[in-house]
Amino acid sequence: MKIAITGKGGTGKTTIAGTMARMLARRGRQVWAIDADSNPNLALTLGLSRDRASAVTPLPATILDERVDERGVRTRTLVPSPREVADRYGVDTPDHVRLLLMGRVDHAGAG
Amino acid sequence: MLDERDVTTVVDMEAGLEHLSRGTARHVDSLLVTLEPYFKSLETARRTVEMAREFEIGRIAGVANKLRDSDDAAAVRDFAAAHDIPLAGEVPFDDELRRADLAGLTPLDVRDSPAVAAIDRLASVMERKAGLKS
Numbered sequence: 001m002k003i004a005i006t007g008k009g010g011t012g013k014t015t016i017a018g019t020m021a022r023m024l025a026r027r028g029r030q031v032w033a034i035d036a037d038s039n040p041n042l043a044l045t046l047g048l049s050r051d052r053a054s055a056v057t058p059l060p061a062t063i064l065d066e067r068v069d070e071r072g073v074r075t076r077t078l079v080p081s082p083r084e085v086a087d088r089y090g091v092d093t094p095d096h097v098r099l100l101l102m103g104r105v106d107h108a109g110a111g
Numbered sequence: 112m113l114d115e116r117d118v119t120t121v122v123d124m125e126a127g128l129e130h131l132s133r134g135t136a137r138h139v140d141s142l143l144v145t146l147e148p149y150f151k152s153l154e155t156a157r158r159t160v161e162m163a164r165e166f167e168i169g170r171i172a173g174v175a176n177k178l179r180d181s182d183d184a185a186a187v188r189d190f191a192a193a194h195d196i197p198l199a200g201e202v203p204f205d206d207e208l209r210r211a212d213l214a215g216l217t218p219l220d221v222r223d224s225p226a227v228a229a230i231d232r233l234a235s236v237m238e239r240k241a242g243l244k245s
Contacts, residue, residue: 001140003120004122005121005142005174006124006126007152008126008152011177012202013123013145014123015226015230016143016230023231024121030119032119032120034121034123035123083118
């Protein structure tokens with residue numbers, strides 16, 4: 001199950017995403033929470049302290065291999081597997097939701 | 112990067128629309144759009160859903176949030192119905208969540224929050240939509 005939550009700023013995306021992620025984890029599901037907001041604060045809703053939340057580092061751009069073919073079509077592939085990414089760069093949170101901070105990776109090559 | 116079968120992935124997306132065409136949004140099976148009962152939020156949700164349909168992003172649903180009374184609920188329901196946005200949940204306004212945030216706590220630290228209860232029901236709805244057992 002892969003759910004993305006969006007909406008106007010301030011309407012409660014992060015509250016709903018983070019709380020739902022924790023609820024699902026409490027039911028025994030393995031949950032990865034991805035913060036793709038350029039102003040990320042999902043860590044706090046997941047229960048990390050302010051200090052620990054500000055210490056979370058974004059995914060490095062090196063996990064993506066970006067190529068442009070002769071027609072100018074850009075493709076990006078993940079170099080390690082998703083699980084490797086989650087294990088290596090994810091941060092555990094109090095309900096064991098694994099937090100991944102997208103940072104600029106998701107934005108690479110946009111536009 | 113989101114295809115691990117036994118894992119549940121929840122993505123907190125950026126506000127706005129342009130991200131829908133790239134990256135993480137293309138690989139999800141459900142897109143949830145928040146609808147707060149004021150026009151700019153509803154209009155953002157409408158445009159987001161319109162664009163998500165163009166990009167053929169899986170299932171699309173709305174979640175009403177910060178509903179203070181039955182008029183708020185009716186306003187969001189009417190708007191959602193007018194634009195064919197199915198509502199997967201309705202979360203009431205709960206000022207305790209804001210207070211908790213100020214105190215460095217999370218929604219799940221608030222006892223008996225009706226908003227948290229509604230998000231729990233939303234989680235069940237999303238599990239059912241995905242064909243998973245609660």
